[in-house]
Amino acid sequence: MNMNGGQALMKALENEGVDILFGLPGGAILPVYDPLIDSSIRHVLVRHEQGAGHMAEGYAHATGRPGVAMVTSGPAATNIVTPLCDAYMDSIPMVVVTGQVPYAAIGTDAFQECDTTGITMSVTKHNYLVTEAADIPQVIHDAFYIATTGRPGPVLVDIPKDIVDPNNPRSAMEWYTPDSHDLPGYFPNQAGDAELIRQAAKLICEAERPVLYTGGGILKSRGAEALLELAEMTGIHVVTTLMNRGGFPDDHPLCLGMPGMHGNYTAVTAMQEADLLIALGARFDDRVTGKVGEFAPLAKIIHVDIDSAELGKVRRPDVAIQGDCRVVIEELVKALKEMGGSEAQPDRNQWRSRISGWQERFPLTYEQSKGDELLKPQYVLEQLRDSTPSDTIVASGVGQHQMWTSQYWKFNHPYTWVNSGGLGTMGFAIPAAIGAKAGRPDRMVWAVDGDGCFQMTAQELVTAATEGFPIKVALINNAYLGMVRQWQEMFYEERYSEVYLTRDVPDYKMWAEALGCVGLRVESPEEVGPAIAQANEINDQPVVVEFRCEAEENVFPMVPAGMSNSDVVVDPSQRDQPR
Amino acid sequence: MTAADGGGTTTLVVRVENKAGVLARVAGLFARRGFNIESLAVAPTDDERFSRLTIVVGVDAAPMEQVVKQLDKLVNVVDIQELNPSASVERELMMVTVRAEPEIRGQILDLVRIFQATVLNVGYDEIMVSLTGSPSRVDDFEGLLRPYGIVDVQRTGKVALPKLVKAAPDPLAP
Structure with a gap:
């Protein structure tokens, strides 16, 4: 069939x-x-190209299918x-x-030209500059294959x-x-x-104090069920990193929740x-390990990852297994069953009682607001x-509100947590929530955002309002770049530098309304429940509920950067407890 | 011992797809991950779909295992051989122009003869010679020429192939 490159591109995308x-x-x-007009593919018109990229990510987070974005050259490419x-x-x-720009114009500093493949080489799994229309079907086919297999990632x-x-x-x-x-180099x-x-x-059958340290690879490999079987058969506790919240149910008795810099005391300890x-499927990120040399000093390591470059990158494993998390866990369960299954696991009662002791002494906690004080963000969550x-x-966006959300939410289903973990991109929440809603229109989608983050990508609420995504x-709103404020309080002797955003400007309620949303404002604890109930009832429009929160609330526990996880700082009310 | 004087280096022979931008991907990866390239030689292979890069990497500068694994993740990298100097044959080409007034030209030609180097070009007070050899032999030659005054020197960086099996298979083996 004769066609032009543009038609071929749309057909190739449809075929994927x-x-x-x-x-x-x-x-x-x-x-x-x-x-595009004649295509079966729905197009969502964003207001800024960064929004398109985060929407594609949100879609992928929520569905497991690759998210797709399309933008023009030059500034659009740099925006994404x-x-x-x-x-x-x-x-x-x-x-x-x-x-x-047209192939013959590349390299001439043509209008809206930039070296897109050069700029994005180090932030993509792979990228292509297509030079012939005839290459489009094959390149698109390869791009989806590379993006979705092995360790998934973005392809440009x-x-x-x-050529179009x-x-x-x-x-x-x-x-x-x-x-x-x-692809002779890709297996x-x-x-x-x-x-x-x-x-x-x-090693598992010999361990007295084992912990399952589970990362984003569980969700990427659709491995949550396999993990549940492994944990229940062995009775081993599970920590779920920021990238695997929801990959193991928070309500499960073996779940210890999030480890790391703002993880709960029990998971860290x-x-x-x-x-x-x-x-x-975890990568020993610095936010999880704290000071690497003092991380889990007594532990042997079994490390499973689809990316062999992660094995030994940070911590030398005793057993390194390269493979898909789900496939390896299923094989591991089989191997453990052959060794006797749960019968072959040693008595770990002493370890269990230590864990439950930590859980009793160091639960997540905060002090409810009194009198005229503004809301506590933990209460809102x-x-x-x-x-x-x-x-x-x-x-969620990135900062204090992100950590509180991860801490206080109960994730009991996979693919319900959409966040920016590695890069820590402020402004991620709103466009990512829109992408998630696009992928899962049957689900309720809430974005939890900070006032700093909100101001970075709020324009995408116009996209939500006009394209029909009632997120x-x-x-x-704590009037601050809260996480930076917390660091300045704790590590810079309360010398606050450029972190105050103001409480009343912008007027978030009016701004939300101007963007085509319902805007609500909540200032006292009694109003919180009714406002959420009201928002939950609105399904034909996006809703923004501004919760006016205390500025001085800090996220605890906290392992200060560069410190050992053994030096985790707990909530002030728990500092007299025996460790 | 530093990487520059031949110790503490590893040679990677990397077969890549012969496509636009592949060298930039490899070089960019080294820069991004903080690895250091001591020398780099690139040429097409007998199969026109592929090129071969011979990369000398300072091992003190980077954990070699990470270098290899990260390189292997590049979609266009087909395979990687890590060559131990004692198990490989290494060659490098040097072209050098050296000061050679007529009265000392003979001394330089002595060195050329001893090293089995080649005279490429002669000027009234300079001489251009080339030498192909192991990197350490090329180092020696360059060192001996230096006192005469090196005007220009160009080295290719080394290329290498694994040494061949010496023992023939036992004809009586089953």
């Missing part, structure tokens, strides 16, 4: 199962926006660099199509205007459906080595005291958690 595309047109990508880097750090499958496809412009003879091509990949491996899996099983860490369905998808935003 793309149902929704987040984007914004411009000069170089313009020819592709014409065949942040989401690409975010997706790269958090291993999010995403395909971004960018327009480029840069397309010069002339029907008025240019260079766009003429004959359609073909690619049925294979010619994503799934299965783990059987002998290493047996060695891991043996159990890892620190463990004699075996079974790291599954508890109320939000308790007044929304358990399968609500919650997206809800809980805006934790």
Whole structure:
């Protein structure tokens, strides 16, 4: 079938199962926006290209399918660099199509030209500059394959205007459906080595104080069920890193919750005291380990990861297994069953009672506001958690509100937590929530945002309002760049430098209304529940609820940067407790 | 011992797809991960789909295992061989122009003869020679020429292949 490159691009995207595309047109990508009209793919018109990228990420987080964004060349391409880097750090499958100036003009500093593949080389799993229209079907097929297999990640496809412009003879091509990949250097491996899996099983059967240290690889590999079976069969406690919240139910008696810099005391301490860490799809991030040299000093390490470069990157494992988390866990469960299953596990009652002792002495805690004080953000999050369905998808920005959300939410379903972990991208919440809602229209979607974050990407609420994505935003307004304020309080002798954002400017309620949302403002604890209930009832419009919160509230526990996890700082009310 | 004087280096022979931008991906990866390239030689292989990079990396500067694993993640990198100097044959080409007034030209030609180097070009007070050899032999030659006054020197960086099996298979083996 004869067609032009632009038609071929749309057909190729349709063939990959793309149902929704987040984007914004411009000069170089313009020819592709014409065949888009005739395509089955829904396009969501964003207000800023960064929004398109984060929406694609939110979609991928919530569905497991690759998110797709399409923007033009030059400034549009540079605007989407942040989401690409975010997706790269958090291993999010995403395909971004960018327009480029005509092939013959590349290198001439043409209008809206930039070296997109050069700029994005270090923040993508792979990228392409397509030079011939005939290459489009194969490149798109390869791009989705690379984005979604092995360790997932973003792939960028840069397309010069002339090969998609029907008025240019260079766009003429004959359609073909690619049925294979010619990628001689790319072999994503799934299965783990059987002998290493047996060695891991043996270590597990010998461990007295084991902890399952589970990361984003659980969710990426659709491995939550396998993890549950492994934990229940062995009776081993589970910590869920920021990237695996929801990958193991918070209400499960074996769940210890989030470890790390703002993890709860028990999760941090159990890892620190463990004699075996079974790291599954986790990468020993500095926010989890604290000072690496003093991290879990007594523990042997089993490390399972699809990316062999993670094995030994930070901590030398005793058993390193390269493979897909779900596949390896299933094999590990089999190997453990052959060794006797739960019968073969040693008596770990002493360890269990130490863990429950920590849980009793050091629960998450805060002091409820009194009298005229503004709201406590933790209270707001508890109320939000308790007044929304358990399968609500919650997206967050980056900072204190993110940590409180991860701490206080009860994640009992996989793919309900959408956040920016590795890159820590402020402004992630609103566009990511829109993407999640686009992927899961059946679910309630709340974005929890800070006032600093909100001001970075609030314009995408226009997209939500006009494109019909009734997300809800809980805006934790504490008038500060709160996490930076906390660090200045704790580590810079309360010398506050450029962290005050003001309490009343902008007027968030009016701003929300101007953006096409319902705007609500809450200042006292009694109003919190009713406002959430009101927001939950609104399904034809986005809602922004501004919660006016105490500025001086800090996130605890905290392991100060560069310190050992053994030096975790607990809430002031718990500092007399025996460790 | 530093990487520059030949100790503490590892040679990686990296086969890559012969596509635009691949060298930039490899070089960019070294820069981004904080690894240091001591020398780099690039050429197409007998199969035109692939090129071969010979990269000398300072091992003190980076954990070699991480270098190899991160390189291997590049989609265009097909395979990587880590060559131990004692198990490989290494060659480097040097072209050098050295001061050679007529009265001392003979001394330089002595060195050329001893090293089995080649005279490429002669000027009234300079001489251009080339030498192919192991990197340490090239170092020696360069060191001996230096007192005469090196005007210009260009070295290719080394290329290497693994040493071949010496023992023939036992014809009586089953």
